[in-house]
Amino acid sequence: MAHDDRRLQVLRAIVQDYVSTNDPVGSKALAERHDLGVSPATIRNDMAVLEEQGYITQPHTSAGRVPTDKGYRLFVDRLSGLKPLSVAERRAIERFLDGALDLHDILSRTVRLLAQLTHQVAVVQYPTLSRSAVRHLEVVQVATARLLLVLITDTGRVEQRLVECPADVDRDDVAELRALLNQTFAGAKLADAAGLVPDLLETAPPQLRRLVAAVGAVLVETLVEPGEDRLVVGGTANLARVAVDFSGSLRPLLEALEEQVVVLRLISEVDTGGAVLVRIGEENAHEALSGASVVSVGYGSGDHALGGLGIVGPTRMDYPMNMAAVRAVARYVGQLLAES
Amino acid sequence: MAHDDRRLQVLRAIVQDYVSTNDPVGSKALAERHDLGVSPATIRNDMAVLEEQGYITQPHTSAGRVPTDKGYRLFVDRLSGLKPLSVAERRAIERFLDGALDLHDILSRTVRLLAQLTHQVAVVQYPTLSRSAVRHLEVVQVATARLLLVLITDTGRVEQRLVECPADVDRDDVAELRALLNQTFAGAKLADAAGLVPDLLETAPPQLRRLVAAVGAVLVETLVEPGEDRLVVGGTANLARVAVDFSGSLRPLLEALEEQVVVLRLISEVDTGGAVLVRIGEENAHEALSGASVVSVGYGSGDHALGGLGIVGPTRMDYPMNMAAVRAVARYVGQLLAES
DNA sequence: ACTGGCACTCGCACGGACGGAGTGCCAGTC
DNA sequence: GACTGGCACTCCGTCCGTGCGAGTGCCAGT
Numbered sequence: 121m122a123h124d125d126r127r128l129q130v131l132r133a134i135v136q137d138y139v140s141t142n143d144p145v146g147s148k149a150l151a152e153r154h155d156l157g158v159s160p161a162t163i164r165n166d167m168a169v170l171e172e173q174g175y176i177t178q179p180h181t182s183a184g185r186v187p188t189d190k191g192y193r194l195f196v197d198r199l200s201g202l203k204p205l206s207v208a209e210r211r212a213i214e215r216f217l218d219g220a221l222d223l224h225d226i227l228s229r230t231v232r233l234l235a236q237l238t239h240q241v242a243v244v245q246y247p248t249l250s251r252s253a254v255r256h257l258e259v260v261q262v263a264t265a266r267l268l269l270v271l272i273t274d275t276g277r278v279e280q281r282l283v284e285c286p287a288d289v290d291r292d293d294v295a296e297l298r299a300l301l302n303q304t305f306a307g308a309k310l311a312d313a314a315g316l317v318p319d320l321l322e323t324a325p326p327q328l329r330r331l332v333a334a335v336g337a338v339l340v341e342t343l344v345e346p347g348e349d350r351l352v353v354g355g356t357a358n359l360a361r362v363a364v365d366f367s368g369s370l371r372p373l374l375e376a377l378e379e380q381v382v383v384l385r386l387i388s389e390v391d392t393g394g395a396v397l398v399r400i401g402e403e404n405a406h407e408a409l410s411g412a413s414v415v416s417v418g419y420g421s422g423d424h425a426l427g428g429l430g431i432v433g434p435t436r437m438d439y440p441m442n443m444a445a446v447r448a449v450a451r452y453v454g455q456l457l458a459e460s
Numbered sequence: 461m462a463h464d465d466r467r468l469q470v471l472r473a474i475v476q477d478y479v480s481t482n483d484p485v486g487s488k489a490l491a492e493r494h495d496l497g498v499s500p501a502t503i504r505n506d507m508a509v510l511e512e513q514g515y516i517t518q519p520h521t522s523a524g525r526v527p528t529d530k531g532y533r534l535f536v537d538r539l540s541g542l543k544p545l546s547v548a549e550r551r552a553i554e555r556f557l558d559g560a561l562d563l564h565d566i567l568s569r570t571v572r573l574l575a576q577l578t579h580q581v582a583v584v585q586y587p588t589l590s591r592s593a594v595r596h597l598e599v600v601q602v603a604t605a606r607l608l609l610v611l612i613t614d615t616g617r618v619e620q621r622l623v624e625c626p627a628d629v630d631r632d633d634v635a636e637l638r639a640l641l642n643q644t645f646a647g648a649k650l651a652d653a654a655g656l657v658p659d660l661l662e663t664a665p666p667q668l669r670r671l672v673a674a675v676g677a678v679l680v681e682t683l684v685e686p687g688e689d690r691l692v693v694g695g696t697a698n699l700a701r702v703a704v705d706f707s708g709s710l711r712p713l714l715e716a717l718e719e720q721v722v723v724l725r726l727i728s729e730v731d732t733g734g735a736v737l738v739r740i741g742e743e744n745a746h747e748a749l750s751g752a753s754v755v756s757v758g759y760g761s762g763d764h765a766l767g768g769l770g771i772v773g774p775t776r777m778d779y780p781m782n783m784a785a786v787r788a789v790a791r792y793v794g795q796l797l798a799e800s
Numbered sequence: 801a802c803t804g805g806c807a808c809t810c811g812c813a814c815g816g817a818c819g820g821a822g823t824g825c826c827a828g829t830c
Numbered sequence: 831g832a833c834t835g836g837c838a839c840t841c842c843g844t845c846c847g848t849g850c851g852a853g854t855g856c857c858a859g860t
Contacts, residue, residue, distance in 0.1 A: 357714035375695035
């Protein structure tokens with residue numbers, strides 16, 4: 121119907137204006153700035169309906185309208201695509217990320233890049249261990265009864281753990297252990313690797329048994345423990361700029377970012393195949409994020425995701441732009457990790 | 461002289477009161493809360509002198525007095541010691557740091573601990589490479605003409621670099637290279653290690669020459685490049701609590717923390733033997749820190765420092781407490797790193 | 801050298817008035 | 831039936847004037 125359609129245009133216009141001006145938007149201003157082809161009075165009627173349906177609200181009687189979470193949701197789902205990045209922005213992505221030295225460098229550049237592109241807080245998750253594969257296992261003897269186990273994955277991540285051995289360890293045994301470990305695990309997905317440990321125990325030569333048991337235990341712990349999933353956070357300075365959107369108190373949000381609970385949101389979406397996920401305001405279960413939106417997407421090489429990255433900002437944000445930026449950066453990072 | 465002495469007591473009282481209340485402190489309140497043994501009128505005279513000398517100032521006529529940077533400096537240098545930590549605080553340090561898994565874990569725990577103890581932003585520098593020694597060098601062949609060089613230091617830091625080789629590499633050569641590298645570098649201070657590369661080139665068997673040259677180049681780069689000095693920052697949420705001290709705008713400070721220029725301040729003091737360094741307000745050359753103070757100290761095992769750690773907060777902070785906390789944490793971290 | 805008293809200065813909180821932006825509703829028009 | 835112009839109303843934000851309280855500087859007295 122003609123009405124419904126125009127009403128959605130009105131909603132879109134409200135979201136766009138409100139995002140750019142931060143002022144509740146009134147019917148008159150709307151009629152002036154957008155070619156809706158109707159008078160303010162008509163727009164007022166549409167607004168009344170939109171308000172009744174819960175898409176917009178008034179901060180107080182006789183103020184302009186402001187989108188609700190539900191309004192942003194509709195806007196994101198049906199009223200906006202992804203705003204294509206400018207050439208300058210695309211070039212910035214390449215310039216920023218090329219020449220990274222190692223994994224940590226890639227991720228910290230990514231987070232700075234995202235923060236700069238979107239002017240929001242950027243969050244990047246380290247590649248999940250379980251989705252990558254073992255490239256190499258290294259064993260270094262650091263004391264007579266102490267080994268350092270270093271796990272190198274095909275995503276360039278390096279994990280290290282100290283292993284306390286039950287007894288003094290022979291040099292030759294270390295070499296043999298190293299060979300045995302690599303023979304067993306090289307190329308295995310980390311998710312599967314833990315399951316190989318029992319086999320390893322069986323096939324190990326007798327004199328290595330106890331050693332393998334100790335190392336195996338630590339290895340399993342390293343492989344399955346997802347608590348160590350690290351996060352890189354950047355751009356918190358951008359929060360100061362939009363402090364007004366958070367009713368003055370940045371505290372809970374900063375705390376949440378440090379607690380790294382946000383990562384749970386980022387993680388819970390890796391299965392979707394490359395779609396950008398937007399969580400708006402109250403949709404974020406966590407209370408500290410009730411005034412914030414999270415735009416996230418999984419990155420990875422090829423079909424499976426290695427981790428998530430995204431941004432956190434006020435619900436009043438430029439969704440089309442941010443969604444495009446997040447997706448573009450994720451794609452580029454995915455490529456980069458596939459190469460190295 | 462009696463006057464001078466009492467004037468300093470007055471300054472100390474002003475700093476203490478102002479730090480705890482955040483209100484400009486007046487002569488009457490001062491006389492009530494402290495046993496200075498004189499009347500408010502006398503205190504007023506002292507205050508007038510202190511103001512003339514530049515130790516305190518009035519926000520506006522007929523308000524109380526507030527310490528200047530110079531006033532805080534005098535307070536720190538001559539009027540306060542380090543407030544001993546409570547038993548609970550000491551215990552918290554142990555509880556927090558014991559059981560750390562690896563270097564990154566130690567440092568991120570440290571930064572959280574410091575932030576929690578001081579209620580300020582905490583900053584910890586990764587151990588400087590040049591001060592630590594090589595524990596092990598690992599070479600992993602990741603493609604026919606591509607090696608991954610992993611450097612493990614005695615402080616538990618792991619650095620990794622890809623090496624592009626001039627030609628395909630033989631498996632046996634990799635093993636020989638590994639042995640050669642460890643034989644040459646094991647135990648060497650990283651600062652000295654770069655100097656050993658030429659020797660290595662001379663003594664290497666002929667068939668390894670080209671390989672050693674490629675690896676050596678990357679190794680030198682890794683050893684001398686101090687730009688990679690990483691920083692762990694935490695407790696930024698604490699800034700929100702003291703936002704009022706920064707005239708409302710946290711922006712520059714947050715930006716400075718992200719730019720990691722603060723590390724320069726932290727680094728520039730490692731030579732001093734364990735003394736806590738305090739930089740107050742304008743003493744920090746960087747403009748964004750003009751309203752902030754930095755309390756820092758070097759940490760390390762034994763005589764030489766491995767890196768710096770400290771806190772950043774408003775000039776209006778509890779210096780005795782924060783200095784004590786920073787020193788205690790640095791000592792504990794130093795011990796911890798010496799053990800592992 | 802210190803003290804009590806006193807006049808003076810300001811900043812700040814309170815409160816009323818005002819203007820403006822925006823709304824809802826209604827009668828009129830195409 | 832959908833849209834429009836007009837109108838009365840509401841309410842927020844701002845401005846301004848006032849009063850109060852805290853604090854000071856100075857001075858005369860002990």
